[in-house]
Amino acid sequence: MRERKPEFYPHCISSREGGPISQAPATPPAQPAAAPAKPSPKIPRNAGKARARKRHFVILFSVFMVVIAPLLATIHYLYFVAEDQYASSFGFAVRSEETSLASGLLGGLASLSGGSSSSDTDILYEYIQSRSLVEKIDDQLDLETIYSRPEADPIFAYDTSGEIEDLVRFWNKMVHVSYAAGSGLLEVEVKAFAPEDALAIANAVIVESTTMINDLSAIAREDATRYAREDLEQAVARLKSAREALTRFRSETRIVDPSADIQGQLGLVNSLEAQLAGAIIELNLLLETARDSDPRVETAQRRISVIQTLIEEERQKFGLGRGSDPESGQDYSTLLGEFERLTVDVEYAQKSYLAAQTALDAAQADAQRQSRYLATYARPSLPRSSQYPERFQLSAVTGAMLLLIWSIGVLIYYSLRDRR
Structure with a gap:
């Protein structure tokens, strides 16, 4: 590096002791006066030490009273008193x-x-x-x-x-x-x-x-x-009623079985009709050889008339019940329908009775087992x-609950303090 030469100032001369000897400097040109500077605020170099206040002791005391003391009492009771x-x-x-x-x-x-x-x-x-x-x-x-x-x-x-x-x-x-x-x-x-x-x-x-x-x-x-x-x-009562109704019907109509009675009546009518056909044939044969005034012709005609009357009477029986009043009587179709209804009632009552009896037997058998x-x-x-x-679980839960209660209380205290 190049060595820098000292500068010479004619208005400053050093003495032997090294102290500067001031000379009257040349009069500088006049300058306007500067405004005085504002003093800067004083900033302390280090903050002061924190000191414990009364509220801190109160909080510590509350920790002991709300959390530690009850928890110790709980632990003591659980481990040394509880059976x-x-x-x-x-x-x-x-x-x-x-x-x-x-x-x-x-x-x-x-x-x-x-x-x-x-x-x-x-x-x-x-x-x-x-x-x-x-x-x-x-x-x-x-x-x-x-x-x-x-x-x-x-x-x-x-x-x-x-x-x-x-x-x-x-x-x-x-x-x-x-x-x-x-x-x-x-x-x-x-x-x-x-x-x-x-x-x-x-x-x-x-x-x-x-x-x-x-x-x-x-x-x-x-x-x-x-x-x-x-x-x-109930089934027994229903069966009795149905049988009594059927017996009453047979007693009033004097018909045990209308279907069998009808078959008998039809057989009698068929027999009379066969006899009528034979009598008519005999009369026709007789008329071929005899006169109309012949007594045999009259007899044959009377025989035919009697057979026809019997057939008509038997056919009328199909219109009115035997032994009933012709004015208010019932024909065979009505009687047959009534008989069938009563028969069905009896059959249904019998089946209901059998089912009820079986159900009772089953209920009694089930009651025995x-x-x-x-x-x-x-x-x-x-x-x-x-x-x-x-013990451990109860102690842990108790401690957690006490700590939670204490924390909530401290938060409430500081929130109220900050509002002042």
Whole structure:
């Protein structure tokens, strides 16, 4: 690089000590005075240290009071105070006996007495949670004593000062029923503070459920038998009435069977007509050889006249019923129609009677067997270890809920503070 030479300023001369010696500079030309500059704002080099305020201590105290302290109390109660609960589970379904009957009427009767297993399962689902079952099992096992046994556990134990409604509500907490509507299966989980109590309650539920299903079947069978007996009584009355009407018809008309009577009358008319034809032939032959005044001709003519009169009388019988009033009598066609109607009524009444008798026999036979029963596919067993209360899950849920409540409270506090 090229070395830069120092510049010489005639108005500035350095002394030996190195200090500058000022000379009177040449008078510069006059310039206008500049406006004074505005002072710049002072900016601190470093921000001050943050200091804890009163609200911060309040928030910390609220965390302890709202979240930590209740959570610790919950954990302490669950792990050191709450009694172990044992669960015994079982499953069952309602099954109905299928009967194959040849008659459609009997098939309908079997359907009436058998019922629907799906509706029975719905009834059983409600029955297990009902007051009726709780009262029966309480009479057998003393549920109040069983559920109030852990005296040091006031939260999960039953309070003996409660009424039956309180016991039913506690029962529904300790007995969980799940129902699969598609398959018709019921699963029941029974909880108690002792394994033996859980097993005893589960067995009692099965026994009472079986009794209830048997009672429903008995009621259905009694109804079916009663209805069948009533139908039989009506069929008997109908058959008696039809036979009495037919007997009355035969007594009034003096005709046992109009069709057979007509056949007899037709046979007699045919015989008379044959005799008439023979008499006419004889008369014609006689007229060829004898005079009109011949007594034989008169006899033949009288014979023909008598036969014709008989034929006419027999033919008139087809127009009026025998033994009836000619003015108000009925012809054979009307009598025959009335007879056929009465005969059909008797036949129908007989068939109805036979069907009703068969239905009653089937209902009585069905009443002697169990058409619906409780099929237990999973028997209850004695639990080996406690499953409840679910301490870890309850602690986690309690902590999450407390933290959520505290967070909402803090957000509300700061939102109100910012509005001031």
